[in-house]
Amino acid sequence: MKIRAIEFLKNAITARLGYRCETCPAVAPLIERKMMLVGPPNVGKSVIFNELTGTYAVVSNYPGTTVEVSRGQTRIGDTRIDVLDSPGAYSLAPISEDERVTQQLLMDEPVDLVLHVVDAKNLRRMLPMTFQLIEAGMPLALDVNIIDEVERSGHTINADCLSEDLDLPAVTTAATLGIGMEKLRGLLADGMPDRSGFRVQYPGPIESAIAQIGSFFTREYGIASRAFSLLLLQRDSSAWEKVQQLDPDAVVPIERVVRETEGLYSDPLGYPIAIARQEAADQIVQRSLTPVTVRTRPDFRQLIGALTMHPVAGIPILVAVLYVGLYLIVGRLGAGVFVDALDQHLFVRYINPASEALINKLLPPTIAELFVGEYGLITLGLRYAIAIVLPLVGAFFLVFAVLEDSGYLPRLAMLVDRLFKRIGLSGRAVIPIVLGLGCGTMATIVTRVLETRRERIIATFLLALAIPCSAQLGVILGLLSGIPLGLAIWSIVVGGVFLLSGALAARLVPGESPCFYLEIPPIRRPSLRNIGIKTFSRLKWYAAEVIPVFLLASVLIWVGQLVEVFDVLILALRPAVHLIGLPDTAADAFLFGFLRRDYGAARIFDVHGAGIVSGIPLVVAMVTITLFVPCVAQFLVMIRERGWRMAFAVGAIILPFALGVGYLLNIILTTLQVQL
Amino acid sequence: MPEIQLSDNAEEVLARLWVASEEEDDPSCPVSELEVEDRDHAVAQLLELDFVERSGDELSLTETGRKEARSIVRRERLAERLLTDVFDLGTVQATEAACQFEHVLRRGIDDQICTLLGHPKVCPHGSPIPPGECCRAGARAAEKVVSALAELQPGQAGVVAYVHGQRREMMQRMLAMGVLPGSPIALIQKAPSIVFQIGQTQLAVDRETAQNIYVRVTGRRPAPRPSIPWLPGFRARRHRHRPR
Numbered sequence: 001m002k003i004r005a006i007e008f009l010k011n012a013i014t015a016r017l018g019y020r021c022e023t024c025p026a027v028a029p030l031i032e033r034k035m036m037l038v039g040p041p042n043v044g045k046s047v048i049f050n051e052l053t054g055t056y057a058v059v060s061n062y063p064g065t066t067v068e069v070s071r072g073q074t075r076i077g078d079t080r081i082d083v084l085d086s087p088g089a090y091s092l093a094p095i096s097e098d099e100r101v102t103q104q105l106l107m108d109e110p111v112d113l114v115l116h117v118v119d120a121k122n123l124r125r126m127l128p129m130t131f132q133l134i135e136a137g138m139p140l141a142l143d144v145n146i147i148d149e150v151e152r153s154g155h156t157i158n159a160d161c162l163s164e165d166l167d168l169p170a171v172t173t174a175a176t177l178g179i180g181m182e183k184l185r186g187l188l189a190d191g192m193p194d195r196s197g198f199r200v201q202y203p204g205p206i207e208s209a210i211a212q213i214g215s216f217f218t219r220e221y222g223i224a225s226r227a228f229s230l231l232l233l234q235r236d237s238s239a240w241e242k243v244q245q246l247d248p249d250a251v252v253p254i255e256r257v258v259r260e261t262e263g264l265y266s267d268p269l270g271y272p273i274a275i276a277r278q279e280a281a282d283q284i285v286q287r288s289l290t291p292v293t294v295r296t297r298p299d300f301r302q303l304i305g306a307l308t309m310h311p312v313a314g315i316p317i318l319v320a321v322l323y324v325g326l327y328l329i330v331g332r333l334g335a336g337v338f339v340d341a342l343d344q345h346l347f348v349r350y351i352n353p354a355s356e357a358l359i360n361k362l363l364p365p366t367i368a369e370l371f372v373g374e375y376g377l378i379t380l381g382l383r384y385a386i387a388i389v390l391p392l393v394g395a396f397f398l399v400f401a402v403l404e405d406s407g408y409l410p411r412l413a414m415l416v417d418r419l420f421k422r423i424g425l426s427g428r429a430v431i432p433i434v435l436g437l438g439c440g441t442m443a444t445i446v447t448r449v450l451e452t453r454r455e456r457i458i459a460t461f462l463l464a465l466a467i468p469c470s471a472q473l474g475v476i477l478g479l480l481s482g483i484p485l486g487l488a489i490w491s492i493v494v495g496g497v498f499l500l501s502g503a504l505a506a507r508l509v510p511g512e513s514p515c516f517y518l519e520i521p522p523i524r525r526p527s528l529r530n531i532g533i534k535t536f537s538r539l540k541w542y543a544a545e546v547i548p549v550f551l552l553a554s555v556l557i558w559v560g561q562l563v564e565v566f567d568v569l570i571l572a573l574r575p576a577v578h579l580i581g582l583p584d585t586a587a588d589a590f591l592f593g594f595l596r597r598d599y600g601a602a603r604i605f606d607v608h609g610a611g612i613v614s615g616i617p618l619v620v621a622m623v624t625i626t627l628f629v630p631c632v633a634q635f636l637v638m639i640r641e642r643g644w645r646m647a648f649a650v651g652a653i654i655l656p657f658a659l660g661v662g663y664l665l666n667i668i669l670t671t672l673q674v675q676l
Numbered sequence: 677m678p679e680i681q682l683s684d685n686a687e688e689v690l691a692r693l694w695v696a697s698e699e700e701d702d703p704s705c706p707v708s709e710l711e712v713e714d715r716d717h718a719v720a721q722l723l724e725l726d727f728v729e730r731s732g733d734e735l736s737l738t739e740t741g742r743k744e745a746r747s748i749v750r751r752e753r754l755a756e757r758l759l760t761d762v763f764d765l766g767t768v769q770a771t772e773a774a775c776q777f778e779h780v781l782r783r784g785i786d787d788q789i790c791t792l793l794g795h796p797k798v799c800p801h802g803s804p805i806p807p808g809e810c811c812r813a814g815a816r817a818a819e820k821v822v823s824a825l826a827e828l829q830p831g832q833a834g835v836v837a838y839v840h841g842q843r844r845e846m847m848q849r850m851l852a853m854g855v856l857p858g859s860p861i862a863l864i865q866k867a868p869s870i871v872f873q874i875g876q877t878q879l880a881v882d883r884e885t886a887q888n889i890y891v892r893v894t895g896r897r898p899a900p901r902p903s904i905p906w907l908p909g910f911r912a913r914r915h916r917h918r919p920r
Contacts, residue, residue, distance in 0.1 A: 093852075095852075122876050124875050125876075128852075267840075268848070271839070271847070271851065309871060310865075311868055415868055418882075451845075515845075517881045520877075
């Protein structure tokens with residue numbers, strides 16, 4: 001009986017932890033391993049990561065979704081595997097910052113297995129990266145993902161053939177459909193593969209340069225010397241930096257060899273190297289890719305894809321997307337329906353009166369003020385967060401998820417590239433800019449997908465200045481939806497500021513103008529499940545970020561009121577607020593705006609609800625608060641990504657600029673006696 | 677025809693005779709007026725090969741010589757065109773260089789260059805270029821053989837000939853994306869950005885980048901998307917995509 005009970009308990013525990021029961025953890029110690037997912041952008045590394053670890057890393061249908069390393073764990077049999085998901089990289093020689101993250105990771109973090117994930121339909125194009133990983137001496141396995149799209153086009157890929165040719169384990173999967181995941185797990189459970197014996201044969205001069213350079217190394221560089229020599233031959237800057245640091249004596253002789261080899265070719269050495277790799281890839285693809293049957297069914301998705309990129313048809317589609325996505329869903333549904341239901345009905349009618357009644361009875365008035373006063377934790381902090389900001393942000397994240405997963409964003413990028421070139425950005429920047437309409441903090445991190453420092457600076461600046469976040473946007477659209485002229489004025493002023501300040505920044509910020517290139521993924525039908533999970537996980541991230549700040553703000557204001565600092569600050573802000581023609585009550589909205597943009601917006605929404613701000617002052621307030629300083633969170637991210645000097649400079653420009661625009665707008669509108 | 681190694685000077689003599697007879701209506705030319713280095717040696721070689729006839733001081737072309745001479749003039753003028761159009765040399769510079777360049781151009785290569793240049797009719801000085809086989813065959817489809825991606829028409833396809841760029845990063849990037857010599861490539865659209873198909877991938881790039889990708893045009897491939905005949909910019913496709 002006793003033994004049975006112990007057995008039962010053991011089973012219960014192991015089942016809970018997800019072990020198979022044959023080997024008890026107490027008897028057989030866990031084997032711990034570490035694996036890393038690498039591969040080009042938009043091949044589904046994050047989908048595989050999510051499938052394996054059961055956590056959620058953001059997944060979408062555009063290249064560059066992952067810009068930071070995600071870490072998770074999975075358990076296969078009695079093996080616990082730490083899984084690392086890396087940002088997409090096309091090659092070991094990085095160009096953009098997110099690729100650099102991946103290169104660093106491969107060099108600095110020893111792992112037991114590198115799983116190279118590739119897109120089956122682009123196998124030919126992606127094998128050169130596999131070769132580079134083999135050259136780097138990584139314990140490598142290959143996952144040919146999105147096999148379903150290849151099969152739809154009438155081909156199939158023979159994994160055994162690939163595995164034999166490349167001398168490494170290979171599987172084919174369709175991770176979003178769960179196809180082949182068992183085989184993949186099996187492969188992971190097999191443990192560390194032997195180093196592949198496959199080798200790309202480069203032209204003679206390059207091979208001899210590799211041998212010579214290798215002989216100069218006196219240190220380990222985290223990757224095999226063959227791969228490292230090739231990076232040096234291609235003038236990869238981070239590889240050269242590493243040699244300068246670790247092997248300063250080797251720099252001169254290596255430089256000599258590289259220069260001699262370069263002298264033999266009319267193009268940079270990257271060219272003959274890439275050609276040799278491609279030839280090797282072609283041979284392998286020919287053997288492993290076999291046509292099956294061809295279906296010549298016209299593809300509806302392709303038609304939509306083509307229409308969205310069409311120079312004529314693309315524009316009305318873009319307008320429709322913006323109208324439905326931003327105006328109808330964020331403005332009308334988010335700000336109108338959701339906020340109204342939560343704020344006016346749930347909070348104002350039930351929660352606020354109930355908590356006021358309860359807390360006033362229980363606590364002395366000064367303390368009760370903290371919870372249910374004008375700026376109370378419940379009546380203001382929690383209410384703003386839950387009833388005003390989250391529904392708006394949620395509505396935007398929903399729209400954004402659909403845009404991401406359908407593959408529309410890269411098409412949008414391609415449509416606006418020429419316009420964006422005028423403001424010193426490339427079309428690629430639409431991804432952070434559109435995301436900025438959701439949350440500027442997130443978007444500032446995502447500027448890493450941009451290739452030049454100049455672009456990253458301009459995008460960061462514009463995100464801080466002229467891109468309203470979704471809470472602001474929802475509030476603005478909600479408040480101004482009744483006054484179309486006001487909405488038009490707001491759009492023109494903010495749009496104008498965006499373009500003009502961008503054009504000015506493009507002139508002032510030094511550096512080369514950006515090149516534009518972007519992979520256009522096929523249009524895919526978004527999976528409801530992924531959209532749901534993604535929106536929810538972003539919202540969860542956002543709530544965790546916003547609720548504590550809102551609550552803290554309530555506490556700060558309460559303390560501030562007690563010691564009368566708060567009133568002093570508001571008094572100090574009043575002249576500025578008066579300057580742009582706003583009533584005193586708007587001053588605290590601006591003070592709130594320092595803490596969080598969405599908080600300031602929510603305040604205006606609330607104050608407007610009490611009928612205080614309307615007409616011209618409302619439009620002026622909306623414009624000013626849109627342009628006004630970014631919130632604390634965004635500011636901290638700006639410091640992290642761009643350095644404090646840049647962050648403070650941006651802040652110092654924005655503060656007077658926003659007030660100046662508000663001031664001018666107020667004068668213009670009142671002089672013209674615009675009726676709003 | 678066996679490859680005949682004419683000396684540079686002999687070629688020069690043939691070219692002058694051809695120009696005199698074909699373009700200046702002067703079927704023969706006095707030897708003493710030929711201002712060519714090492715004249716006597718060159719004339720001797722031509723007489724031996726039966727390319728020219730001599731009566732007294734007058735020199736004239738034979739039938740075989742006429743053919744050879746025509747081909748030399750064609751190559752010379754094509755070389756001038758190539759050097760001015762592609763290499764952007766000034767006409768004076770080009771004329772000098774073309775003389776040397778012409779000797780390098782072998783038969784067959786001249787047709788390729790002619791096609792590459794779009795079968796030009798006159799040299800940079802305005803003298804007609806004698807048409808070759810390629811001009812008659814390709815008179816209808818006057819498509820350039822190699823052209824920058826940005827200059828193609830939507831629907832045109834080929835293989836990447838070479839990627840050339842001042843910006844190392846851009847080139848490296850294109851190489852990493854699979855835009856490599858020999859890769860099949862097709863232009864999908866040109867506005868507002870350039871979109872092309874490489875392998876199974878669609879890539880959007882700006883005009884500057886597309887200027888640096890050179891394509892050997894092989895013809896028209898069905899655009900890898902359905903055609904929309906009722907919209908401008910879309911071309912109806914005729915061919916069916918056949919799997920290899």
